[in-house]
Amino acid sequence: MPFSVYTSRLADAVNWARKYSLFQYPFVTACCGMEFMATWAPKYDIARFGAEFPRFSPRQADLLIVVGTIVEKMGPVLRRIYDQMCEPKWVVAFGVCASTGGFYQNYSAMPGADQVIPVDVYIPGCPPRPEQFLDGLMRLQKIIQRGEGHSQRLLKTERGYPAPAIAIKPVGGNDNPDE
Amino acid sequence: MAQIILDRLAQQFTEGEIVETGSQHGDEWARVAPAHWLKVSKFLYEDAVTSMNMLIDVTCVDRLSRVPRFDVVMHLYSTEKKHRVRLLAGVPEENPEIASVVSLWPVANWFEREVFDLYGVRFIGHPDLRRILMYPEFQGHPLRKDYAKERRQPLLRRKPGSDEVDTGHPK
Numbered sequence: 001m002p003f004s005v006y007t008s009r010l011a012d013a014v015n016w017a018r019k020y021s022l023f024q025y026p027f028v029t030a031c032c033g034m035e036f037m038a039t040w041a042p043k044y045d046i047a048r049f050g051a052e053f054p055r056f057s058p059r060q061a062d063l064l065i066v067v068g069t070i071v072e073k074m075g076p077v078l079r080r081i082y083d084q085m086c087e088p089k090w091v092v093a094f095g096v097c098a099s100t101g102g103f104y105q106n107y108s109a110m111p112g113a114d115q116v117i118p119v120d121v122y123i124p125g126c127p128p129r130p131e132q133f134l135d136g137l138m139r140l141q142k143i144i145q146r147g148e149g150h151s152q153r154l155l156k157t158e159r160g161y162p163a164p165a166i167a168i169k170p171v172g173g174n175d176n177p178d179e
Numbered sequence: 180m181a182q183i184i185l186d187r188l189a190q191q192f193t194e195g196e197i198v199e200t201g202s203q204h205g206d207e208w209a210r211v212a213p214a215h216w217l218k219v220s221k222f223l224y225e226d227a228v229t230s231m232n233m234l235i236d237v238t239c240v241d242r243l244s245r246v247p248r249f250d251v252v253m254h255l256y257s258t259e260k261k262h263r264v265r266l267l268a269g270v271p272e273e274n275p276e277i278a279s280v281v282s283l284w285p286v287a288n289w290f291e292r293e294v295f296d297l298y299g300v301r302f303i304g305h306p307d308l309r310r311i312l313m314y315p316e317f318q319g320h321p322l323r324k325d326y327a328k329e330r331r332q333p334l335l336r337r338k339p340g341s342d343e344v345d346t347g348h349p350k
Contacts, residue, residue: 073314075335107321107330108313116335 011147018062018088019144020050022137025061027081030068032095032127044130049137058084063140066113069097069104075116082117088151090140093119094133096126118150181207181262184229191222208265216251216268217278217304223255223264224283231255231264234284237291239270239298243324248272249300253280270300279305297322 028036039046046052055061058081070078082091093113096102099122101111113119120143123136143149147156185200185207196215201208211219223231235254242248247269256263270277279302280287291302292311299320302308310317317332 072331072333075333079335106328107326107332110333114337115333116337118337 012145015145015147015152019141022049022051022063022090022140023053023055023061024051024063024065025056025058025081025085026054026065026067027078028067029070029074030095030097032068032097035127035130036065036067036094036133039130039133044134046134046137049134049141051137058082059086061085062089064089064091064117065094066091066098066117066119067094069102070110070113070116071108072110073108075110078113079116088149088155090121090144090149090151091117091119092121092123092136092140094123094136095128096124099124102126120149181264184223184231184262184264185209187226187228188219188223191226192219206263206265208267210267210269213247213251213268213270213277216266217280217282219266220253220255220280220283223266228260229262229264230257230259233258234280234286234290235263237280237287237294239294239300239322241298241322241324246271249275249298251277251294251300275300276303277301278303279308281305296320299323 026033026036038044040052040054051063058064062085064082064085066078082089091113093099097104097109098113099119101109103126105111110116121136121140123132125132128136140149144152147153182202185202188197188200188209192215196212196219197209198212199210209219223229233256235256237251237253240250240252242250249270249272251268251270253266254263255266268277275298277300279291281291281302282304288306289311291305292308294300295302295305295308296310296312297320309315313321314334316334319326319330
């Protein structure tokens with residue numbers, strides 16, 4: 001035959017495209033950011049996974065990476081950023097603080113970003129090495145390919161498409177009483 | 180190192196304004212009667228010998244079982260004389276109040292807000308005494324020794340197994 005033919009289900013093809021074109025929003029709050037930046041840099045080169053392009057607006061991103069400790073005061077902010085992202089979207093908790101609160105067991109630290117937003121992949125470590133992040137990223141790619149991300153599941157089963165917006169009333173950390 | 184500061188204080192204040200003085204590891208400290216907090220601070224600021232023109236820190240210690248319960252601690256430094264001193268004042272639990280030193284050192288503004296936020300000590304004469312680190316909905320003062328370490332006051336929580344959030348506050 002003069003040319004090759006590939007056959008696939010459309011969903012598989014779309015998910016294949018999604019997993020190799022992750023636009024990430026780095027929500028960097030703490031020391032984990034150093035290892036995270038190393039993952040970007042040429043030595044570990046996250047570009048090999050099609051995820052090299054950070055978007056500093058959540059509206060242009062589909063992968064939210066929570067890097068570092070989340071405190072209670074920050075909870076509504078993180079939730080609002082998550083809500084601004086277009087679906088389907090994925091969330092990675094980078095480091096033990098973003099996953100569980102880590103060694104912070106006190107009045108201010110949130111015991112894991114999953115207290116306010118859904119999380120697809122948890123990467124332990126304090127901080128995780130770049131290899132661990134790349135491993136987490138590859139796991140996320142497998143999840144995306146199988147259509148098992150939290151947002152993909154919601155789109156498929158519960159919400160229909162397009163998804164209705166969730167109204168979040170902002171509370172706290174705001175000096176303007178009118179807002 | 181700065182015995183001259185304690186000497187000046189002893190010279191100037193003879194009516195019980197200075198409760199106790201001491202020196203530890205080369206750093207002098209003076210325990211001030213809380214009613215004279217501002218007066219002693221003002222003297223150290225204005226006096227040509229001491230010339231404490233820089234406020235380094237205002238903080239607080241919760242000694243819980245002691246009476247008075249709190250110690251407000253202030254670290255002063257002179258950039259001209261290159262000497263430093265630490266002032267302490269006991270503040271009672273039932274009425275935790277002490278004079279603000281913002282009128283002398285404007286930097287005290289945020290330090291005193293922090294002490295108010297975390298320990299609940301009120302600074303009389305402070306221009307804008309409100310929480311600085313914790314959110315306005317927060318109840319209590321988390322660095323007090325009797326603030327339960329397990330106590331959480333979340334602003335926002337997901338409902339378990341759902342994508343919706345619960346804004347119920349406080350818990």
